[in-house]
Amino acid sequence: MTALLLLDGVACIRGDRLLFEGLSLTLNRGDALWLRGPNGAGKSSLIRLAAGLLRPAAGTVTRRERIALIDEASALDPELPLRRALDFWARIDTVDGHALGRAMDAMALGNLADVPVSMLSTGQRKRAGLVRVIASGAPIWLLDEPANGMDEAAQARLITAIATHRANGGAVLLASHFALGVPDMAELDMGALA
């Protein structure tokens, strides 16, 4: 099976601190891996390495498909209504409006389409970020603390979205300091690597 995401002997140094080294992992179609561990363990750094936003101090990162990323920043223009803010990314991803509408419905954001992003709660912005990820159609999802600020109903929608994505042949690398209850998901304890 061809791996979608492959990290081979990767090391990461932030500032003067070695976060981890010799880390290897493979994500095939349908795989999901939960990066767990305390704050500062390097979960977000590993996500950024996988996304290509950081260069590894050693080792190689191979991405064989497009990726979609959620991190702490929403990347949505705060002055725009939610739908227009998401429309920008749909144009960047060359996604049609129907796909975006379906993704908004999946995250129960259809009724907030006309609300300015600046008026949304943290959980709603996280859901909006997930809409962008779903609508992008990227096979590799990199989710950094995607459930922060989400209520239980939103977390359930997140879990459903992950399951659907995996069933469609996608892969998920998820960093979270608490268990989300995603079924059949491998774990990597980042705290043990430090």
Add this chain to the structure above:
Amino acid sequence: MTALLALFWRDLRRAWGSGALWLPVVFFLLVATAFPFAVGPDAPLLAKTGGGMVWVAALLAALLPIDRLVRPDRDAGVLDQLAVRGFSDELIAAVKIAAHAIGFGLPLLVALLPAAALLAQDGARVATLATGLAIAIPALAALAVLSAALTANLKGGSAIGGLLVLPLAVPLLIFGAGMLDPSGRGAVKLLAASSLLLTAIGPFAAGAALRGLRE
């Protein structure tokens, strides 16, 4: 191409919507208004020195909104999302330069008319100023985006940014103001060469600075 246009229009909309457009234009007009008070009621002196003042004001006006050119996108994660989608930093910088050149350049040329009237510039000199500014605006935009990218991680970066790129803009000032001198026939070619060089280098230098923001 659709994605690039979306990026370009977004930058333009944010410039016009957030006031980043009007700030440099108002500054430009304020300088043109204040300068005659400083020179006094000597119309020939004003006409002779006003053209140079237009160039200084245009340069400073271009650098005024640098806080809004890169930092908000860095803070909001927009640059990361674009990088994840495979946009090169150089391409992002080039789009930002184009949007800034249009966003502030066109209104600046319109504002030149009242500014030139305030500075006692005759029709021929206004035409020369407009030509010179039109040639220099892409380079001024490139310097502004470069400055914004270099200082996006710094508090109070706009002041430092101005100091960083001001020396690079000196050729534009010299040759642009030189066009107003009847004996300076070659100035327009040198201005165009300077502007072309800075505009060509701008996306690569600013792109490298954008890449540095992620490390």
